Amino acid sequence: xxxxxxxxxxxxxxxxxxxxxxxxxxxxxxxxxxxxxxxxxxxxxxxxxxxxxxxxxxxxxxxxxxxxxxxxxxxxxxxxxxxxxxxxxxxxxxxxxxxxxxxxxxxxxxxxxxxxxxxxxxxxxxxxxxxxxxxxxxxxxxxxxxxxxxxxxxxxxxxxxxxxxxxxxxxxxxxxxxxxxxxxxxxxxxxxxxxx
Numbered sequence: 782x783x784x785x786x787x788x789x790x791x792x793x794x795x796x797x798x799x800x801x802x803x804x805x806x807x808x809x810x811x812x813x814x815x816x817x818x819x820x821x822x823x824x825x826x827x828x829x830x831x832x833x834x835x836x837x838x839x840x841x842x843x844x845x846x847x848x849x850x851x852x853x854x855x856x857x858x859x860x861x862x863x864x865x866x867x868x869x870x871x872x873x874x875x876x877x878x879x880x881x882x883x884x885x886x887x888x889x890x891x892x893x894x895x896x897x898x899x900x901x902x903x904x905x906x907x908x909x910x911x912x913x914x915x916x917x918x919x920x921x922x923x924x925x926x927x928x929x930x931x932x933x934x935x936x937x938x939x940x941x942x943x944x945x946x947x948x949x950x951x952x953x954x955x956x957x958x959x960x961x962x963x964x965x966x967x968x969x970x971x972x973x974x975x976x977x
Contacts, residue, residue, distance in 0.1 A: 810871040810965075811837070813864060813901075814958025816950045817876060817893035819853050820844060822860070823950025826868050827940065829962040836940040837868070839951040850889070854896050861900035872908040873901040874961035876953065879914050912960050917953075920960040932956055 809830035816823035821844075826837040842860035844853040865873075875898060878891050901909045912920075919925040921935045933945045933952045939959055946952040 809835075810962075811868055812958040812961050813868060813870040813873045814954040814956065814961065815861070815873065815875045815897045816953035816957060817878075817890055817897055818950060819850070819857070819889045819893045820846060821948065821950045822857050822893055822897070823948065823952070823954040824861075824864060825946070825951055825953075825955030825958050826864075826870070827955065827958045827962065829965070832966070834939060834959060834962055836942060836955075839946045839955050841948050841951050850892070854892055857893055858896045858900050861897050862904065865900060865904040865906065870906060872910065872961055872965070873897070873906050874910045874912060874957045875901075876917065876957050877911045877913045910961050910964070912957060912964070916964075917956050917960045920963045921956050 809828050812827050812829060814825045814827070822842040823839075824841065825839040828835040828837055842857055844856050848856070875894055878887060878894060898909055915925045918927045918932055921927070921932050921939070924931075929949070933949070933956075936942070936952055936955050936959065937945050940955065946955055
């Protein structure tokens, strides 16, 4: 059963989100990748089945800049919680904050990361991992200084997609999920925590 979440929430137009409610799964692990942000939190879901990666879905949770921060963080928490309920991932991978000269941006992205990680912990996700942008670029393109477009083209290729996923934040979410799949397969991991 698929649940399509779209339209508006609290007066905000949302990118369409399709949440799978299917009960029977084949072997493998579902991985939710998250690119944190308070305006747009990109996400991507893949299935890792042995050495194969299968695209499931991607999207973004969007909050308007006119909302106060507590309301925005609440919307992000609720959105991630719904994704976790729908996809029931075995792992969540979140992009780590990289040093940013804009302190206020770094703080708000840090808040969004915390909300995503808290939602995963509260949902009892068995594994929560973090990856730096450098690790993601290295895993996806084999070059740590790759341009964003190179990463997006590789995501498209690795998941056999017809076009580059949009918005960019969602493509980043898929790249983070793929990074976790590659890291898990090679026995390496990002910083890992566990749910309750």
